[in-house]
Amino acid sequence: MILNQFLILAALLFCMGVYGLLVRRNAVMVLLSVELMLAAVNINLVALEAFWQTAEALGQILAVFIITIAAAEVGIGLAIILLIFRNRRSANVDELNLMRW
Numbered sequence: 001m002i003l004n005q006f007l008i009l010a011a012l013l014f015c016m017g018v019y020g021l022l023v024r025r026n027a028v029m030v031l032l033s034v035e036l037m038l039a040a041v042n043i044n045l046v047a048l049e050a051f052w053q054t055a056e057a058l059g060q061i062l063a064v065f066i067i068t069i070a071a072a073e074v075g076i077g078l079a080i081i082l083l084i085f086r087n088r089r090s091a092n093v094d095e096l097n098l099m100r101w
Helices: 003-023 027-052 058-088
Strands: none
Touching: 003 027, 027 058
């Protein structure tokens, strides 16, 4: 396959993630949009690493680190969202004003 196909796929995924981040009001959907954006970055890293074929495989190593960070983000983010939902009975991002004075 051609590098352009992977880059276009990653760009579409990233755009879908940005759109979901800006439009969605549910906190779980916002987290899912961030995960889409991280997946697009991983596709770019692995595709560019396969295209350049360096001996260090830095793109693949960075992709593994991003996957690890994404897993930690999902675990902590879902725990926070569940606690907020338990207290507020809503996971709507617009209604979260817990940090205000």
